[in-house]
Amino acid sequence: MTILDTIIENKIKEITQSKKLVSLNELKDQVHYKRSCHSFADAIMKGTGIISEFKRKSPSKGLINGEVTVSEVVSGYEKANVSAVSVLTDTRFFGGTFNDVFLAREAIELPILRKDFMVDEYQLHEAKAMGADVILLIASALSVNQSNELASAAKSLGLNVFLEIHNEEELAHYGKNIDVVGINNRDLKTFTIDIENSIRLSKSLPNDVPKVAESGISNTETLLKMKSEGFDGFLIGENFMRSKNPGMSCKDFINTCGL
Secondary structure (H helix, E strand, O other), X not given: OOHHHHHHHHHHHHHHHHHHHOOHHHHHOOOOOOOOOOOHHHHHHHOOOEEEEEOOEEOOOEEOOOOOOHHHHHHHHHHOOOOEEXXXXXXXXXXXXXXXXXXHHHHOOOOEEEEOOOOXXXXXXHHHHHOOOEEEEEHHHOOHHHHXXXXXXXXXXXXXXXXXXOOHHHHHHOOOOOOEEEEEOEOOOOOOEXXXXXXXXXXXXXXXXXXXXXXXXXXXXXXXXXHHOOOOEEEEOHHHHOOOOHHHHHHHHHHHHOO
């Protein structure tokens, strides 16, 4: 099994357990469930395009930063003038929790992406209850039908949909309910990175869809190259989180890029 297969297998077990513990009605009663979501696409197109991330660890790198708190990091990101914030909620492989999104929502006004492996409509309701504005659909973890169904369900809840693709076959997952497309330089099956991958795939997407480059963006040269190739957004996680002060690291990076 690949790393992705293992994560999805575990995720399905987690969801089964979550459904037993918290009903849909209970999720709908949460304080943030009825709030209107911020526009992810607008935030990217009108701002710096930087989507910074709160990420404690990863399967490939292990612990990244276990010292900082969600509130201080995302507040620092907002002060640095990012367009949106991504928060990992997978516990076993990335050290995240549902409460991380809730705490982020209490701390900032920016669009928040619940970054997890979404395979069940129940998770969309969880995202709304947490206070997320955006959900992630990873094409390599879903069939085209699953992507379409989850995207449609997310839009019916008022959530923004961020589709992540990695190869040409996954272009088939793009549809009318997708707000933003992310192209991942990291292969989630092997966790190897090819920085040119985003540029190649971006040429096959419609010109009017906001495009985000993901993974392996650790210097200004790479970001500015992506920007010159037509990318509107840049998801950056580990590069900032490895710092003792991720918010300040993010601010310095944005200033250096001239965004």
